[in-house]
Amino acid sequence: MTVFEYAPAPESAAIADVRASYGLFIDGEFTDGGGEPFKTVNPATEEALAEVATADQADVDRAVAAARRAFETVWGPMPGTERAKYLFRIARLLQERSRELAVLESIDNGKPIRESRDVDLPLVAAHFFYYAGWADKLGHAGFGPDPRPLGVAGQVIPWNFPLLMLAWKIAPALACGNTVVLKPAETTPLTALLFAGICRQAGLPPGVVNIVTGAGETGRLLTGHPGIDKVAFTGSTGVGRQIARQVAGTRKRLTLELGGKAxxxxxxxxxxxxxxxxxxxxxxxxxxxxxxxxxxxxxxxxxxxxxxxxxxxxxxxxxxxxxxxxxxxxxxxxxxxxxxxxxxxxxxxxxxxxxxxxxxxxxxxxxxxxxxxxxxxxxxxxxxxxxxxxxxxxxxxxxxxxxxxxxxxxxxxxxxxxxxxxxxxxxxxxxxxxxxxxxxxxNTFNKFDPASPFGGYKESGYGREGGRHGLEAYLDV
The missing domain is CATH 3.40.309.10 (Aldehyde Dehydrogenase; Chain A, domain 2)
Incomplete structure (x- = not known):
């Protein structure tokens, strides 16, 4: 019997222009962090890819203040039809730069390029397209005739789907009129920082999206910040419990998407x-x-x-x-x-x-x-x-x-x-x-669509992301 082997078919790593160092993205600008910088590593080779800034308390304060200004002066009062234009623009830029983003995701995360290229990136763009369509139709979403945004959302995402989880969090928040401060996982921050550049390329007003990098302490500073109106977290059940205790008794809204054992x-x-x-x-x-x-x-x-x-x-x-x-x-x-x-x-x-x-x-x-x-x-x-x-x-x-x-x-x-x-x-x-x-x-598994809600019961968290249901977490209804 003849056995045919696949010849190597490598994608070029040069497509992703990895810089030597990255700063925080606050108020539309990249800036240094006050904490100790850390290295992000290619898990396939154990080689350091870049040095990344760590946000300390002062940095988180600046990011939340920038998001508050943008919410009160620009993004919150902006008509939904205008917000939609920015989201559509971001979605198109994600499509245009999808090959670059897919390669960077695979280098930083370790996932096969076939998955990041054919699954992650199409879904990322689809979420921004989907929620752009909702931006001027919130009164018809079933949450009252005139639902209002909450304000500033603090969002913490995991390392398994760095860019897709970013889209799950940022797209509905912006569509509803909120501004965001997002913290990516410390092992996979690079596509989030490239997304910050896409926000600038799309002309998104400064302060609408802010990205602070760091480890667990940076996330704790963000979710516990008094200037945050909404906390969204995807990650382990243990950290989810800590966040739930942290925000208990405050006015903050909270959604948690945690572990599973399907x-x-x-x-x-x-x-x-x-x-x-x-x-x-x-x-x-x-x-x-x-x-x-x-x-x-x-x-x-x-x-x-x-x-x-x-x-x-x-x-x-x-x-x-x-x-x-x-x-x-x-x-x-x-x-x-x-x-x-x-x-x-x-x-x-x-x-x-x-x-x-x-x-x-x-x-x-x-x-x-x-x-x-x-x-x-x-x-x-x-x-x-x-x-x-x-x-x-x-x-x-x-x-x-x-x-x-x-x-x-x-x-x-x-x-x-x-x-x-x-x-x-x-x-x-x-x-x-x-x-x-x-x-x-x-009769299938792991199939996702932006119009379909996702979330769990028991120790898998509460709240829903995706679909019309995903809007509710970012609206004062």
Whole structure:
């Protein structure tokens, strides 16, 4: 049998012009930070990419003051039709510069260029286009005839989808007439800072968008600032709890999109090959760095052996390596700290008696890498079945009846997403109505649209982002 290998197909890193150092973006200008600068690292090579400023208390004060001035004098009073023009302009610039942004995202984050180019960037532009359309129609959104913006939004985003999470936060806030101060994750700040340049290119008034970089302390200063009217956070459940305590008793609005431990449920009448593709996309997309990843596979006992055999065959074809190679399926783990957490939980899974399997995989010598991994013989009490791993690790459990499937799926402190695979529409509806998850996919997984709301229950947070529902968090209704 002839085996055909893919030839390397690298994207040029030179497309992304990475500067030696980056400052804060406050009141329409790049400025130095008062804190100790830090290095952002390419996770595929462990090489430092750039030095980035850290915002201290004085910097956060300046950013919030600039956002307040812009809200009161320019952006808040501006008619929705005029705000929409800026959002449309930003969306078009994102499309025009999408290749540059995709390459920078893959270099800074570690995700495959195929994903950043074909998934992230189209969705980023689509969110700005979508909310630009809402800017002059807020009175028809169902929140009263004359809803008003809240004021200044403090937004903190994670490292797994740096530019897409920025779009989820900034686009609806601006459409509603708010101004923002955003803090990107310290490991992935570069596309947010390039977006700041796009705001200038679009002629956005100074102070409408401000970007302050730094680690957790900068985020704490921002979410606790008395000049903030609305806090939006996407990240870990632990930090979400801290923010909830911090803003309790204040007038601030709060939305939290936190962790997940989604169940992908495969019934015995499901199209097996289609389900296998959905399982692979659900857990190995973006190296499993997805809060709604299908990290638990619940498969009906009668088809478990067949499905697992086909899943292992499919996993053996996944290509791990250079994120800038267009053939790569699984890129680099975002940081040394995240890789250590994945390794710790995988070791715990083996210690508790689960059976680990991974395809033969040559990992690069430099960088942070982990092979696609599946665990069988998993009990619901195991750490790998309860804790969010946030990596390319799948835990498999079996069930016999639909009731058992629902019980096992809901046996988690999280409630962000779920997937159902079956040939029967009635079974989809029956199961979906009983799952405590904010979004339920049927015969697919990880599909997003700007018009569709997203959010969770229990320890996955509260509030919704996306769609008409995403406007409510930024309006005084």
């Amino acid at each position: 169940a992908n449920i495969v019934f015995d009448d499901a199209p097996i090959d289609q389900a296998v593709e959905g399982i692979v996309n659900g857990i190995f997309f973006n190296q499993g760095h997805v809060c709604c990843a299908g990290s638990r596979l619940l498969v009906q006992e009668s088809v478990a052996a067949e499905l697992l055999e086909r899943l292992r065959t499919r996993m053996a074809t996944l290509r791990v390596g250079d994120p800038l190679d267009k053939n790569t399926d699984i890129g680099a783990i975002n940081s040394a700290a995240q890789l250590a957490r994945i390794q710790d939980l995988v070791a715990a899974g083996e210690a508790e008696g689960a059976e680990r399997w991974a395809p033969a995989c040559d990992l690069p010598a430099q960088g942070y890498w982990f092979p696609p991994t599946v665990f069988t013989q998993v009990a619901a009490s195991h750490r790998i079945a309860q804790e969010e791993i946030f990596g390319p690790v799948l835990s498999v459990l079996t069930f016999r009846t639909p009731d058992e499937a629902v019980t096992k799926a809901n046996n988690t402190p999280y409630g962000l997403s779920a997937g159902i695979w079956t040939d029967k529409g009635s079974r989809i509806l029956w199961t979906a109505q009983r799952l405590r998850a904010g979004i339920v996919w049927a």
